Amino acid sequence: MAQLRIAHTADLDRATLQAAHALLVDGFAGELTDDDWEHALGGVHALMWDGGTLIGHASVVQRRLLHGGRALRAGYVEGVGVRADQRRRGHGGAMMQALERVVRGAYDLGALGATDEAAEFYAARGWSLWSGPSAALTPSGIQRTPQEDGCIYVLPHTTVLDPLAELCCDWRDGNVW
């Protein structure tokens, strides 16, 4: 029977991190970049194990999202993947449930950038497609990120978001959202 374990990056050994990285490389059909992987580190991981084999990974890391004049503390979900032969058995949902508890307990809101394939998965869990404008706080100032519109999902918790106002993420290498 599959077992879910929750741990901070600091408490994962090298072999587990390598297994999670390999799982995501496969899960994203070779499109996972080094930056994508780095974005999944430094927070809380949900790991689904089948005996000694890792079959699912997801993590939540802290980011700041500027919105309505405030710097919201966001739990940003990254690196969500279930091994292809283990999908539609509830593993993804179980990992998200654990991370959503972290979001509700520690952050103003949850946020993530979804693949097309996972859009229904997040919507079914109550995440909302961000319908307002998106932007990033780049080294040269705030810049709109129109290419990300339609991919960003939010899980408001303590904060009511205004879809007429911009949602602006902090800066990082690679994909900003």
Ligand SMILES: CC(C)(COP(=O)(O)OP(=O)(O)OC[C@H]1O[C@@H](n2cnc3c(N)ncnc32)[C@H](O)[C@@H]1OP(=O)(O)O)[C@@H](O)C(=O)NCCC(=O)NCCS
């Ligand atoms: C998205 C992903 C993590 C879902 O994991 P999973 O273990 O299959 O998800 P679950 O079994 O918990 O699915 C729960 C519900 O989400 C929805 N759902 C999940 N995958 C779906 C899909 N491909 N299409 C439509 N709805 C889907 C369904 O409502 C499902 O319930 P059901 O099986 O009873 O119909 C998995 O498909 C995956 O790893 N995809 C490739 C990597 C990826 O795109 N990750 C997301 C990055 S943002």
